[in-house]
Amino acid sequence: MKLQSSNIKFLRDAAIQEFVLECSSMHSIMKVVNQVAGFDVNVLITGESGTGKELLAKIIHLLSPRAVNPFVPVNCGVLSGLMFEDKLFGHEKGAFTGATRRKKGCFEMAHQGTLFLDEISELPVENQVDFLRVLEDFRFRRIGGEKKIQVSIRLISATNKNLKSLIKADSFREDLFYRIQVVPIHLPPLRKRREAIPKMVDQFLNQMAAKYKKPKPSVTPELINIFLRYDWPGNVRELKNLIERVFIVNDKDVISPRSLPSDFLWHFQEPPQMMDLAQVRKTAETKAILEALNRTECDKEKTARILNISPRTLRYKLLKFNIKTNRH
Amino acid sequence: MKLQSSNIKFLRDAAIQEFVLECSSMHSIMKVVNQVAGFDVNVLITGESGTGKELLAKIIHLLSPRAVNPFVPVNCGVLSGLMFEDKLFGHEKGAFTGATRRKKGCFEMAHQGTLFLDEISELPVENQVDFLRVLEDFRFRRIGGEKKIQVSIRLISATNKNLKSLIKADSFREDLFYRIQVVPIHLPPLRKRREAIPKMVDQFLNQMAAKYKKPKPSVTPELINIFLRYDWPGNVRELKNLIERVFIVNDKDVISPRSLPSDFLWHFQEPPQMMDLAQVRKTAETKAILEALNRTECDKEKTARILNISPRTLRYKLLKFNIKTNRH
DNA sequence: CACGTTTTGGCAATATTTTGCCAAAACGGT
DNA sequence: ACCGTTTTGGCAAAATATTGCCAAAACGTG
Incomplete structure (x- = not known):
């Protein structure tokens, strides 16, 4: 043939x-x-x-x-x-x-x-x-x-x-x-090329929509996030199969982690919390700055001193972290 | 005359x-x-x-x-x-x-x-x-x-x-x-020229030693630190008087915050905690890194992923913060 | 409104951090 | 010992943070 x-x-x-x-x-x-x-x-x-x-x-x-x-x-x-x-x-x-x-x-x-x-x-x-x-x-x-x-x-x-x-x-x-x-x-393996996952999801959804003659739903970032965190022992085939399963039973115009079957979610019993280190730093610094400001009644020079940074740096960070102060 | x-x-x-x-x-x-x-x-x-x-x-x-x-x-x-x-x-x-x-x-x-x-x-x-x-x-x-x-x-x-x-x-x-x-x-005022305080302390101690014919004691960094944090409403005169008071009653070869009179220390009832911002960052990051390492059983690649940093950066920080890991 | 003082923010130089790359070292299996 | 794979650390380029300097803006007072 x-x-x-x-x-x-x-x-x-x-x-x-x-x-x-x-x-x-x-x-x-x-x-x-x-x-x-x-x-x-x-x-x-x-x-x-x-x-x-x-x-x-x-x-x-x-x-x-x-x-x-x-x-x-x-x-x-x-x-x-x-x-x-x-x-x-x-x-x-x-x-x-x-x-x-x-x-x-x-x-x-x-x-x-x-x-x-x-x-x-x-x-x-x-x-x-x-x-x-x-x-x-x-x-x-x-x-x-x-x-x-x-x-x-x-x-x-x-x-x-x-x-x-x-x-x-x-x-x-x-x-x-x-x-x-x-x-x-x-x-x-797929876990060695996670950057392709969002596009794969999109493409497989396209394929399913064409195959089953149903509208293509969008996908929440949380769902993508979960996919990025999963190790995919079954590789691309596993991802494609999961998308198909979800697609068939889904009746919403958006797919979120709720839409995932429980046997898949089982892998995330303790959902691995992202601990974005930049965010950790930002949170800790913001907290410390606010506390120092409170202690000094918004005296920036004193605040900078307590934090062991220059007044210029304090001004920079107040802007960066969007911290408002009363004028001293 | x-x-x-x-x-x-x-x-x-x-x-x-x-x-x-x-x-x-x-x-x-x-x-x-x-x-x-x-x-x-x-x-x-x-x-x-x-x-x-x-x-x-x-x-x-x-x-x-x-x-x-x-x-x-x-x-x-x-x-x-x-x-x-x-x-x-x-x-x-x-x-x-x-x-x-x-x-x-x-x-x-x-x-x-x-x-x-x-x-x-x-x-x-x-x-x-x-x-x-x-x-x-x-x-x-x-x-x-x-x-x-x-x-x-x-x-x-x-x-x-x-x-x-x-x-x-x-x-x-x-x-x-x-x-x-x-x-x-x-x-x-003295609080506007704090950088001179360590030298003033040294000089006033020299003067007192000559005046009272007693050996000159040394001074701990903690004491200097307290002096740097005080606002000195009485300016140089207040500093000089305090040094004199302390000198007269002191019988050790080193002066520390313990040596200070209680009425002076009263200003530090709530000792203003230094909140070194670099230390705040270091503490927060170290804690987050250790927690992520624990969660992944010392898998560095997974840890880096959780923390949203590159594996190379994780290695850099493990060294910088002196964090030991078991080889995965 | 004028003026002296304080605060702010732009700018640039410097310091520090991040991270890709890759060769060397280490590891694990045979 | 060999070999394929993984990990490590040096290096440098790029990104980001820090901070001194100073003119402009804002403030407070007369």
Whole structure:
């Protein structure tokens, strides 16, 4: 199934927009992506669950010459043994019980396009050898087939694990590792790029409004504040899901912390009080100044003396802190 | 009675030393004094009680060509009517009951020297006309005398009052005012020149040690601090008297606030607490930082976030305020 | 209204604080 | 011991605070 070029552009721009969102670390990643897209090199994307690995893979695909061809995702975590091979290579009719007709595997489907292997670390060891052999020249047979099939594929793998540790533990083949990782791209967790959260919230609300045909509500600064304080173990996916949940049940034109589900708010049982240090200073100074003024019956020279500051500084601070005095 | 020139120099230098004491406002006054001393102009010294008006008059006298001749002080506040005239002009034998012999008045005694009229504002109005007439040519008769006496006098007057108000209230003659004030010199109160207090204390202690032949004790910073905070309504005279009182009864080699008499300390019943504003800031910030650290279990990044400062700034402040943390 | 004194606020120089950047040090795991 | 990651502290640039100086404004008095 080929995509039309106008659709490609639309999908590509939407994906990039969601991905980047004024976040500087994303900018440097996009730089690498733009360099990589034009070459048929295999990419390994690492990052915590929910950070947008698949989205990034799609962006690379859509930026590449293979954009018009299929993007075929495969989750390596749910298959094993023969079922994995069947999924990748397909089978011929009658190859085994239940093979009532020929079926193409993902390799074939991704021909001249991109194969995305999510959770590559979950690939069973017993399948890794065969898989590796195919990656060498992208020639394979279907199960129960005799004819060799040649395909052209860009491979993008993704994992949230440390593959090197698995290699060390003999859970992952080192040669396979080097084959799938020509270019590594690491996605940082959301808590490492909090500055993008307000824009993400805005964009996800836009998406929900379009998706559900409901007006887009605004968001209170308090809500944003809570989001900024949360660590987001589920990363962008968690934020997007939460926005969706809130959006669906919300019937007001503004979303505040009250609108948040209780299981989310549970993380804030003791709402971490912001203790803005500049505000702490201002409060303490204002209090001390007022007390000294009271003691001296608004004699500024005496007040400055008590506070051990110059009269000029006192005048400066009275103005800065907007403290009114009776003329002495 | 004429003074020897070596005595003049000694007295002069001692007086100037006591007077100036590294105080900038005194320096500018001394400039005027040095200009005035060489000319026979009348000087009016104003300033609060105890500020050293008589001392300054003596300095002018000692710096003038009249230094070898008498300096004759008169307090205008204790005499009135005939007694005032008798004091100034003297009397002949038999001039009145009790005038058993001739007596010279202050004018005669001050001949070729300096006449110092302290508290000139207290001069009774009924005496002002006669007095003014004498100031025009310094010719007068003793009471009960026939012969005119001519003297040469430098007149220095002093007051702690606003003579202009008295003129308006018809308590002081305006023409007399202009006669006695050719050059005005104003002495600031001690509270306006607190920076001189530590040195004054030191010098008065030196004087007392020499006067009473006792070792000179040192002084604690706390004592100086109290002195700096007191307003000294009695000015330098009050400070000097207090030092003398303390010195006499003191038997330690150091003087502290404990050494001060209770009637002086009465002014500090509620000891004005210094509220050093920099310390207020430091205390408030330290407290906030410690609380945030406790909340985050010494996670510096989280702490910085709570405090709304950069991690680098937190590190800076931990060092500045000497706050130790367990490594996270 | 005039005038001497006190207070105020603009300005600039100086001091201090904030904070990004980055290399070195420290840490933790293998 | 090696290595990738995190933390630390030096450095400098930028931001902010402090404060002396002084002319203008305000005040109080005559």
